[in-house]
Amino acid sequence: MKVNYPIEDHALAMHLNSEYGLEIEAVRFIPMGDSAYSYEASCTNGERYYLKLFDHRNERQASSMARLQHYLPFTWQLHDQGLFQNLTYPLRNRHGEFITAFNGFTVVVFNFIEGETLAEAYPFSEDIVEHIAVTVAAIHCNPPLIAKPSLMTENYDISFASDLEKCMSVLEDTLTFNHPIRQALRERVLPRKERILALLDLVRSLRGAALADTRDNVLCHGDLWGGNLILHDNELHVLDWESAMLAPPELDLVGYIGKEFEVFWSAYEQHIGQPVTLNPDLLRFYAYRHHLRNLTNWIMNILYRNTEETQNENDLDMIMNHCMNRWESIESKVEAVEAILQKRNHS
Template identity: 65%
Template sequence: MKVKYRIDDSDLITKLHKEYGIQVESVNFIPMGDSAYSYWLKCTNGERYYLKLFDHHNDKQRTSVERLPYYLPLTWQMYHQGLFRNIAYPIKNQSGDFKTTFIDITVVLFNFIEGETLAAAYPFSKEILEAIAKSVALIQKITPFIEQYTLLTETFDISFESDLEKCIWMLENTETFDNSIKQALRELVLAKKEQIFVLLNLVRKLRGIAIADTNEKVLCHGDIWGGNLIHCESGLYFIDWESAVIAPPEFDLVGYIGEEFGVFFSTYEKHTGKTVTINPDLLRFYAYRHHLRNLTTWLMNILYRNTEEAQNENDLAMILYHCMNRWDSIEPRVGTVEAWLGNRM
């Protein structure tokens, strides 16, 4: 989120002291993401924490709250049982709960990781690619040791399609918006309408192929991009596990298709300790689904959710520069993977 939640810092500090017993000196807003409001906290004793705040009036953030019971116990177990320690894990409140709910919000407190995110580090160096690939392999290898009953299993969900169709219908049936950003959105999206529906139909077809795939499913982070990776002196840390799921390994490999795939996959396979079979159609499914689901989220934000113009500006830019401009590169990048896999046989 680009604009902080409408709560006074003093009120938030009072709530956190009551629920967690911590003496917060300052609350510092972090303008990032859209599934929650992010803050880092400085306490009077010098300790620091990371805080996520979810607004119950925002339907996307309500959905994020529904996922908390799945990934918070997972990350707690991964850290405290030593399965994978380079991770953001929840801090329990004084009642022993992973989350705290007030009237209109839910908050979760996490350990603070000192370092820099890799959001602005693209293109990644060979060393960074190898570090990510090694971690992905280690995460997948702990699958037998985690309490899987607490986790979601991949269903290849594309339920966003109804919201996407609703948003396009809204844009088609409103010739003129009284908001310049919504008007710009209308022109941008309707110019791509035909391609959007071609891709949506492709995702529906690929979903059938994905469901029929019989390869093993493993623990996946589900959103391994630079903004969810923190590089510090002690190594590479993985944060924001909201999308964690038991899924085909392709779910965590799709972010590294293209020219860098050879470096990434070689290191990944080395640390899994076995030969891994890749289904290119699963890579296609995850790549196209990712972009269409993101498009839907940002459309819903602008048309129905956002209350701040700064957030609308951000979401329009995300559609233009982190979504639509990447669609045409997906097939060539998957083709590069297919060629690399074919050459090593």
């Protein structure tokens, strides 16, 4: 979120001190993400914490809040049992709960990890790519049983499709919006309608092939982009486990199918300790679904959810420069992965 939740900082600190027994003296809004409001809390004893705040009135945030019951107990287990240490995990409140509901919003308090995220580090160096690959492999090597029954199992959800189709109809049926950002959205997205619907049909087809894949699932983080990674003192830390689930490894690998894939794949397999089979059609499914689901979310934000122009401007920029401009490169990236895998199979 680019604009902070409408609560005074001192009031938020007071609520947290009461429920968590902390001595927070300052909170600082962090303008990042769109599934929750982010804050850093500083205490009088020098300790710091990371906060996620969910607005009960925000449909997107309510959906993210529903996932808390799945991934919070699991990430605590990873930390508490020493299975994977470099991660964000939740703190318990005075009732022993990971989630604290207030009037109109819900808060989760996490440990604070020093350093900057890798969100601005693209393109990654080979050293960073190898570091990420080893970290991903370490996550995948955890026995899936530790995540049951807490985590969800991949079902290749495309429930966003109906919302996307409805949004396209709204953009088409409204000749002129009495709102500059919504009108700009219409003018930029509507000419791509046929392409969007064709990609949606492709995702539906690829989902059928994905459901037929009989390989065992592994523990996946589900959203391993640079913004969820912090490199500090040569240690890579993994943030925001909201999308964690039991799924094929392709879910975590799809973000690295560009020029860096060969370096990534070599380090990944070496850490796994044995050859790993990949399904290129699953990479296609995850890549296209990722962009279409994001497109749906940002269009819905602009049409129905956002109350601040700053957020509208951000979401339109994300559609233009972090979504629609990337579709055409997906097929060539997957084909390059196929070529690398074939070369290795014949060597």
